[in-house]
Amino acid sequence: MDPYLAKARYDAKLIATNVGQDLTAKKPDMITQETSIFNALENLEAMVRGILSGTETIPSCDLPWYHDFARQCWKVKTHYGGGYFCINEIAILKTWWTSRGLDAASLQAIIDECFIIPPA
Numbered sequence: 001m002d003p004y005l006a007k008a009r010y011d012a013k014l015i016a017t018n019v020g021q022d023l024t025a026k027k028p029d030m031i032t033q034e035t036s037i038f039n040a041l042e043n044l045e046a047m048v049r050g051i052l053s054g055t056e057t058i059p060s061c062d063l064p065w066y067h068d069f070a071r072q073c074w075k076v077k078t079h080y081g082g083g084y085f086c087i088n089e090i091a092i093l094k095t096w097w098t099s100r101g102l103d104a105a106s107l108q109a110i111i112d113e114c115f116i117i118p119p120a
Contacts, residue, residue: 044074047114055106062102069097070110082117090115 012018048070052058058066073090080086090111098104 041071041074044070044114048110051109051113052106055103058103058106065097065100065102066106066110069093069102069107070114073111073115077115077117086117090117 045067048067052063052066072093076089076093077086080089094104094107094111097107
């Protein structure tokens with residue numbers, strides 16, 4: 001590829017009107033995507049709240065950490081979709097949070113009830 005042509009294409013992408021037009025065209029899809037992600041995370045946090053409401057041994061100051069664990073698992077699941085790597089990454093997260101003092105049984109309950117991970 002001609003380097004001058006590549007530079008010209010790159011420069012054309014940086015023109016403010018082009019950037020504005022691109023963002024205007026992509027805005028409805030971006031809003032839809034963000035709305036669906038926020039709704040999914042809201043449902044996830046409600047599920048985690050429901051799981052943790054039954055356990056009385058968890059201090060209230062630790063509850064945000066369980067929500068962080070669930071969000072990290074959600075991120076891994078959406079990235080990998082399932083399979084061997086997803087299962088291993090979630091197991092690593094569980095070990096990581098258990099080593100920081102969270103209850104392993106509660107973490108496993110979050111994994112079992114919130115995430116259906118299809119095999120590879």
